Amino acid sequence: MRKLNLLFIFIVLLSLGACRSDPDTAAEITIDNSVKTGKVTGKVMSQNATKPIGGASIFTFDDKYKIYYTTSDADGNFTLEAPVGNHTIHIQTGNGSNFRTEISANVKNNETLNLETNQTKLNQVAKIAYVKGTYDKIEDIIQTLGYTATEITNNDLANLTTVAQYDIIFLNCGSRNNYSSNPTLYSVIDTNLATFVANGGSIYASDWDVAYLVGGTTNTTNCSLAGGFVPDTKLCSKNIGNVGPVGATVNNAGLTTALGFNTLSIDYDLGAWQKITNYDPAYWEVLVKETSSNDALMIRTNHFTATGVPTTPIGNAPTTTFTTVCITLPGNIQISISVPQVLVPYLVALGATVGACSGSASSGYIYYTTFHNHATGNIGNAGGILQYVILNL
Incomplete structure (x- = not known):
C-alpha cells in the first residue's frame, strides 16, 4: 500500500512540473512582433524653399535595418x-550622391509628425560646374532652385585636375566653339570627359553640345565624326530639326511622378536643332520621346565604360561618408540610394548590393536633351524636365 501511495505522489509531482512553463519560453510565445509605426509628412523643397521637388526619395530604417520608403508627388508632398x-x-x-538631406525625427505610435519646410529643403552635396554657351543658360535654372555652380571654360576642361574637382558638369549649347582653330585642345577635352564619367562624374549636354559626346565641331552633321568619347555605335545625332512645337511624351515613371504630367509640347524655337537619328536602346534610356514618331528627344545612360582610363577620384568622392546601394522593395522594385557607410554591411546582409541598381559599376550619368534650357527662353513645360535633370544627375 505504501508503494502505491509513493507512486501516486510521484505521478502528481510529474504532472505539476509538466504544467509549469519555462519563463523564457513563455516570453517568446507572448511577444508581439508587430512594429509600431507613426507617420512623417512634409513637402520637399529646393534649397531656397521656392520650388517643390517631385519624385524625391524619402526613407528611413528601423532597428533591424528594414527600409521604410516613399516618394514625393509633383507638389513635393509626402x-x-x-x-x-x-x-x-x-x-x-x-x-x-549629389543632392540629399538628413533629418532627425522622433516618431510616435499612431501619431503624425509634420516636418517644417526649413527641415525638408533638399541640400546640394555636389560640386557643380558649367561651360557658358551661346544659346543656353542652364546655370540660371540651377540658381532659381537656390543651388550654386561654378563657370569653367574649355581650357579648364582640358585640365583633368580641374575637371576632377566637380561631380557634375553642364555643357550649354554652343559652348564647343573655335574647334577648328584648336583641335588638339578638344582632343584632350574628350579624353578628360571620358575619364570624368568613367570614374563617376555626371554630364549634361544640350542640343549642339552633343558634339562633346560623339564628335564634331560646334555641332554634328553626320554619324561617326572625329572626336567625342561616346562610341559611335551608341549614338548619332544630326542638326536637321525644324523650327516649331513638337508634341512629346514622358517615357519614364520617375520623371512623370516628378512632373505630374506625361505629355507636353516642346517648342524648338531655333532651326537646325540636333535630331537623334540612331541610338543603342540597351545603352540609352529614353526619358522623353516625340509622340507622333517615337523619336527620342531626351536620353540618359550610366553604362559608359572605357579602357585605359586612369582611376581618378571625382568631386566629393574622396571625402564622402555615404555609399550608394541598391535595395529591392516589395513588388521587386529596385531603388538606388545613398546611405551612411556604417549601414552598408547590415543592408548587404539583408540583400542590398553596393552600387547603383543598373549601369556600369563606376559610371556616372550622361544626360542629353535635343531641346534648349535657357531659363528666360521659350521652354514652357520643359522647365520642369530640366529641373529634374539637374537634381537627378
Missing part, C-alpha cells in the same frame, strides 16, 4: 510610414 523611435529621415534625388 507621407512616410516610419517605425516608432528616434530615426534619421533621408530625403534624396537621383541616387542621393
Whole structure:
C-alpha cells in the first residue's frame, strides 16, 4: 500500500512540473512582433524653399535595418510610414550622391509628425560646374532652385585636375566653339570627359553640345565624326530639326511622378536643332520621346565604360561618408540610394548590393536633351524636365 501511495505522489509531482512553463519560453510565445509605426509628412523643397521637388526619395530604417520608403508627388508632398523611435529621415534625388538631406525625427505610435519646410529643403552635396554657351543658360535654372555652380571654360576642361574637382558638369549649347582653330585642345577635352564619367562624374549636354559626346565641331552633321568619347555605335545625332512645337511624351515613371504630367509640347524655337537619328536602346534610356514618331528627344545612360582610363577620384568622392546601394522593395522594385557607410554591411546582409541598381559599376550619368534650357527662353513645360535633370544627375 505504501508503494502505491509513493507512486501516486510521484505521478502528481510529474504532472505539476509538466504544467509549469519555462519563463523564457513563455516570453517568446507572448511577444508581439508587430512594429509600431507613426507617420512623417512634409513637402520637399529646393534649397531656397521656392520650388517643390517631385519624385524625391524619402526613407528611413528601423532597428533591424528594414527600409521604410516613399516618394514625393509633383507638389513635393509626402507621407512616410516610419517605425516608432528616434530615426534619421533621408530625403534624396537621383541616387542621393549629389543632392540629399538628413533629418532627425522622433516618431510616435499612431501619431503624425509634420516636418517644417526649413527641415525638408533638399541640400546640394555636389560640386557643380558649367561651360557658358551661346544659346543656353542652364546655370540660371540651377540658381532659381537656390543651388550654386561654378563657370569653367574649355581650357579648364582640358585640365583633368580641374575637371576632377566637380561631380557634375553642364555643357550649354554652343559652348564647343573655335574647334577648328584648336583641335588638339578638344582632343584632350574628350579624353578628360571620358575619364570624368568613367570614374563617376555626371554630364549634361544640350542640343549642339552633343558634339562633346560623339564628335564634331560646334555641332554634328553626320554619324561617326572625329572626336567625342561616346562610341559611335551608341549614338548619332544630326542638326536637321525644324523650327516649331513638337508634341512629346514622358517615357519614364520617375520623371512623370516628378512632373505630374506625361505629355507636353516642346517648342524648338531655333532651326537646325540636333535630331537623334540612331541610338543603342540597351545603352540609352529614353526619358522623353516625340509622340507622333517615337523619336527620342531626351536620353540618359550610366553604362559608359572605357579602357585605359586612369582611376581618378571625382568631386566629393574622396571625402564622402555615404555609399550608394541598391535595395529591392516589395513588388521587386529596385531603388538606388545613398546611405551612411556604417549601414552598408547590415543592408548587404539583408540583400542590398553596393552600387547603383543598373549601369556600369563606376559610371556616372550622361544626360542629353535635343531641346534648349535657357531659363528666360521659350521652354514652357520643359522647365520642369530640366529641373529634374539637374537634381537627378
